[in-house]
Amino acid sequence: MGKCSCHPEIESSYICMKHNVYLCEECLKCRDPELFCKFRSSCPVWFMDKKMKGLDEEKTAEEQICKVFFEPDNKEAEIAKGASLLDAAQKADVHINASCNGKGSCGKCKLVLISGNVRKEDTALLSDNEKEKSYVLACQTFVQGDVRVKIPDETIEKKLKVAGMGKEVTDRLKGLVSDIQPMLKEISLELEPPTLDDPVSDLDRLHRGLKKTGCDVTRMNVGLKVMRELARAMRDENWKVNVSVIRKKCSNEILSVVPGNVRLPSLGLAIDVGTTSVVVYLVDMEDGSVISAASGHNRQAACGDDVINRIICAEKNGVAKLSKMALATINNLISETLSAADADFKQIKNVVISGNTTMAHLLLKIEPDYIRREPYIPTVSEFPILKAGEIGIKANPYAAVFIMPGPAGYVGGDIVSGLIYAGFHREEALTLFIDVGTNGEIVLGSKDWLMTASCSAGPAFEGGGVRWGMRAEDGAIEKVSIDPETFHPRISVVGDAKPRGICGSGMIDLISEMLVKGIIDPNGKFRPDMSHPRMKKDHDEIAYILAFADETAMEEDIVFTETDIHSLILSKGAVYAGFTVLLNQAGLDFSMLEKVIITGGFGQFLDIEKAITIGLLPDIDRHKFSYLGNSSAAGAYMALLSDEYRREAGKISNSMTYIDFSGSSRFMDEFTSALFLPHTNIENFPSVKIR
Ligand code: FES
Incomplete structure (x- = not known):
């Protein structure tokens, strides 16, 4: 309150x-x-x-059911009259980009109306040209009868450039853990058959065999299912058995006893469940090599780009729906890794999942409602070891699943996982660790102390709230430079495709270039004396044309407006204010930082110099910055193989001091000061030279 x-x-x-x-x-x-x-x-x-x-x-609304047919997926939904096309798409399991989860503010949920009666809310997010071509926004269009729509190319998700992929990256992980200790241990036993002189029960005989291998059987639990199958399992292969034992904090548990001593190679999964993308590594548990890897969009993105929208969607549609979407993504990627490795899902006996607190709750069907309400409390911060079967993960049903613990509602297991990989909590050097997405998560500290916070960066870095904004998919403009004489841009596009929009790194490049070349002023406004073929009016706003219609995939000019610039300024202001306040809480300033580690997908194409120019990153020695890639996936990999790192995860999570910025007047002051390019206080950015 x-x-x-x-x-x-x-x-x-x-x-x-x-x-x-x-x-x-x-x-x-x-x-x-x-x-x-x-x-x-x-x-x-x-x-x-x-x-x-x-x-x-x-x-x-009248209780009338309407049919909505989606091309080219050829899927159909039956939905009440008056419901939106977005509701219909979600019901039909048709994936369309819906960054703002139906608020009508992102303009990403475009569909083409082929036939049928609908009611449309007027929107400025579609151009006249698009309206002429019967484009509609799915969330702002309400069915009044049977409808047929087409999903246009720009609404279909393209291949995402995900950090942490590629053989070179995954090969580097091998060797990070020298002593492999899986959660689930497989022990081969050859037991003495019972005799009249040795008439102990089958279970006691099994315990005796396990004890001989050094296993602690004093605190060993056994489930009823195992006991029911035990007699047959022990006799089928003449008293040779493979026993799966899971090591827990205070006890061990026998999960299965199968006949014979022949074992297929044991596999493990390190899974990074991001709000935007999911990465799966299939790992050989004998030598620690990543056998195959796969990545893809988190299907939950159909319910909005950020965690708040996902929670709202779970409240509206039920947490099971969001869990199903995440599981569908994860299980498809697991299938991909298994088929690349020609392996069977039953071989997967160990799984580590790293994700932010909301992602973990949604995956496990735990209501996340209170994460978004003051005082922002998650239901669970530290999870017990679970079984794959009870979650629904495509692995051996009794595979042990470790979920990375997280210290707070808005700083989760992905950050703890990132620290395990980054390792600065084991060093003296004062380090700032940054993961920027729709939420900016920050950790400050060294081996003696750790402080953490999160600031709502908004959706702009992920393409939300920006007219032509998009994620770093094929067709996204990822790099921009502007000729100082002609003011024409030079762009590079993900996948060497025709441009479809601009992603976060491209926007930072663009604003930095426009600022340095004198196209915009430090308020983010176009200079009034600027007239050029690249400038035009777009929906009553001045805009800079990044790509002309004849160069783009949608045959529309890709433009950047003052509103777009303002969205970016809000996002960068929130992140920079977060750094400032966190350092201030510790009685420090930027000059004392010895290292700045940038992690996550956003950092992979980030130009540090340009990020400093717009005031996103502090103006300090460039050598202090480093990019760590997908540290969440790498940390999950390390925890998969090592008991020590799994224990360390709990310690990191418990030792972090979480600073809450909500309601902080200091944060609001710093945020306001940062709503300028690069900053209201230009002395903070001595190396930035603007025209
Ligand atoms: S405008 Fe429809 S989902 Fe954002």
Whole structure:
């Protein structure tokens, strides 16, 4: 609860997650954008308001069922009259890009209406050309009868450039763990058959055999299923058996006893479940080599780009739906790795999963609701070892699953995993560890102490809230330089395809170049004296044309507007303010940092110099920066093979001091100061020279 930012006399539990301000019920009904939140179209609170309105509409809608047919997937959904095309797509399991989860603010959920009666909300996110071609936004179009739609090329997800992939990367992991200690140990036994002189029970005989191998049987649990199958298993291959034992914190458990001493090679999985993408490594548990790897989009992205939207979607549609989406992604990728290795899923006996707190909750069907409500408490921070079968992971049903623990609702197991790989918590050097996505997670410290925080970076770095923004998929402009004389851009595009949009690294390049070349001023506004064939009016705004229509995949100009620049400034301001406040809490400043480690997918194409120019990263010695790749997946790999690293994960999670920025006036002050290029206080950026 907190005081409403408009009506301080009213206490409210509604909080705008983007701007960290409380809003009362009165404000939720308010339609005047000047009054409380000029960014309301991208604000989850607005969504809640809209949801209430939607419920009223639902009540009055006729109970009529309509059919929606999707081309080219050839899938169909039956849905109530008045429901949106996005609802229909989610019901039909048709994946379309829906970054804002139906708030109508991202403009990514484009469909082409082929036939049928619909009601459309007017939107400025479609060009006149697109409207002429019957484009609609799925979330803003409501079915009134049977409808046929086509998913256009730009709405279909393309191959994502995911960090942590490639043989060179995975080969480097081998050797990080010298003493392999899987959670699930397989022991081959050749037991003495019973006699009249040795009439102990089968289970006691098994315990006796295990004890001889050095196994501690004093705290050994055995399930009923194992006991039921034990007599046959021991006699089928003449008292030769393979026993699977899982090592837990305070006890061990026999998970299976199978006849014979022949064992297929044991495999393990290190899985990084990101909000945007998922990475799976299939690992040989004997020598630690990564046999095959696969990556792909997290299917939950159909419910929004960030964790807040995913939680809202789980509240609306049930957590099981989100779990199913994540499992479908993970299991498809596991199948891919298994077929590349010509292996069987039953060989997978050990699994480590690393993901942020919301991803872990959703995967395990644990309600994540309270993560987004003050005081932002997760249901579970440290998970017991689970079995693959109970989660639904495609592995041997009794495979042991370790979920990386996380210290807070907005700093999760992916960050703990990243630290295991980065290792700076074992060193003297003062280090800043950064993982930027829709949420900016930061860890500061050394071997003596660790502080952590997260700041809502917003969706801009992932392409959300930006007219032509997209993730680093094929067709994304990832690098930009601008000729200082002609002001024409030189671009490089992911996958060498025709450009379809611009991703986070491309946007940082572009803003930095426009600032340095004098196209925009430090407020992020186009200079009024700027006139050039690259400048045009787009929806009543001045815009810079990055690629002309005849060069692009959609035959539309790809432009960057002042609103887009502002979205980026908000995101970079939140991240930089996060660094500043965290250092300040520790009584430190940027000059004291010895290392800055950047991790995650966003960092892979980041130009450090340009990120400093726009004020995203601090203006310190460039040699202090390093990029670590997908540290979450690498840390999961290390924990998969080592008992020591699994224990270390718990210690890291428990030792971090979490700093909450919500409601922090210091954070808001720093954030406001950072809404300038590079910063209100230019003395913080002495090396940045702008025209
Ligand atoms: S505009 Fe439809 S999902 Fe964002």
